[in-house]
Amino acid sequence: MRLPQRPLRMQLQNLGLVDYASTYQAMQDFTAKRAADTPDQLWLCEHPPVFTQGLAGLAGHLLSPGSIPVIATNRGGQVTYHGPGQVMAYPLLNLQRAGYFVKEYVYRLEESVIRTLAHFGVTGHRVASAPGIYVRLEDPFAHTPLSGPPDPHDPFKGLGKISALGIKVSRHCCYHGLALNVAMDLAPFSLINPCGYAGLQSVDLSTMGVQTSCRDAAEVLSRSLQALLAP
Numbered sequence: 493m494r495l496p497q498r499p500l501r502m503q504l505q506n507l508g509l510v511d512y513a514s515t516y517q518a519m520q521d522f523t524a525k526r527a528a529d530t531p532d533q534l535w536l537c538e539h540p541p542v543f544t545q546g547l548a549g550l551a552g553h554l555l556s557p558g559s560i561p562v563i564a565t566n567r568g569g570q571v572t573y574h575g576p577g578q579v580m581a582y583p584l585l586n587l588q589r590a591g592y593f594v595k596e597y598v599y600r601l602e603e604s605v606i607r608t609l610a611h612f613g614v615t616g617h618r619v620a621s622a623p624g625i626y627v628r629l630e631d632p633f634a635h636t637p638l639s640g641p642p643d644p645h646d647p648f649k650g651l652g653k654i655s656a657l658g659i660k661v662s663r664h665c666c667y668h669g670l671a672l673n674v675a676m677d678l679a680p681f682s683l684i685n686p687c688g689y690a691g692l693q694s695v696d697l698s699t700m701g702v703q704t705s706c707r708d709a710a711e712v713l714s715r716s717l718q719a720l721l722a723p
Contacts, residue, residue: 502583502718506710507537512544512574513563515582519667522584526665532590534717535582535669536710539574543684546570546658553685560680567658567668569623570688577676577696579710581669583721588664590723597721598623598657601670604716605655608672611712612702616654619647624687625655632700652695656687674698674709 507515515537522533543554543562546569553571554562560573574580581604587597605625606616614632616625628634629652643649657670673696681694697704 502532502534502585502721504714504718505533505535507535509538509540509576512539512542515539516563516565519582519584523662523665523667526584526586528586528589530586532586532721533584534714534721535580535584536714537580537582538576538578538706539580541573541575541680543571543573543680546572548688550688553688554683555685556683558683560683565658565660565668567660569656569658571684572656572658572671572687573680573684573694574671575676575680577674577698577706579672579674579706579713581672581710581713581717582667583669583717584665584667585721586665587661590721594659594661594666597666598659600720601657601659601717602655604713604720605670605672607716607720608709608713609654609697612697612704612709614654614697614700614702617651619651622647622687622689623657624653626651627654627695627700629693629695632695648689648692652693653686654695654697672709672713674704674706 541560545564546567549570609616615635617638655672659666659668675698678694686692
């Protein structure tokens with residue numbers, strides 16, 4: 493009798509500060525070449541300043557990009573900003589082998605951020621139909637859940653976005669991933685409508701008084717991702 497194979501362990505790669513365009517191409521190349529038994533990987537990195545547009549991105553959400561490059565991508569979602577002081581996590585995962593669908597994958601990504609924030613005492617929240625994780629601006633350490641449905645006129649009232657996500661699935665394998673704002677220059681977010689929402693405020697751990705490094709935050713996030721993305 494043939495015994496079932498044990499799930500392949502996710503391989504971790506800490507890439508440091510790397511160019512976005514070349515990293516994007518490397519993710520595409522890895523996904524195109526991987527075989528059924530290729531181990532999943534988790535890439536952690538930071539990027540120099542760059543705006544990235546998702547497939548649903550509208551030019552009108554780029555208010556004044558200035559000298560910061562804008563790169564069109566094949567991930568879902570609208571425009572966002574990446575820069576030093578922000579942890580990027582790119583799970584390169586075979587979803588078919590993992591045994592769950594895209595909706596649950598997104599839930600697990602968001603949960604990994606929520607658990608990472610909890611490690612630093614911050615409470616992260618989901619907002620319906622707005623992928624990513626948000627925090628209360630007045631008291632990011634409060635544990636009270638958001639009450640009731642979002643205000644249709646201002647779904648982010650009192651909230652700031654601390655983590656954005658966008659993914660692409662090709663042949664049951666996903667790439668792109670999520671961003672966690674740790675200690676970064678938040679000014680470039682004012683040059684766009686973040687994730688397509690005018691006036692949405694972006695925050696990081698530093699502005700909430702949490703003093704940690706990208707390296708330490710990435711380590712906590714990677715542990716959460718590896719635990720939650722397991723089959």
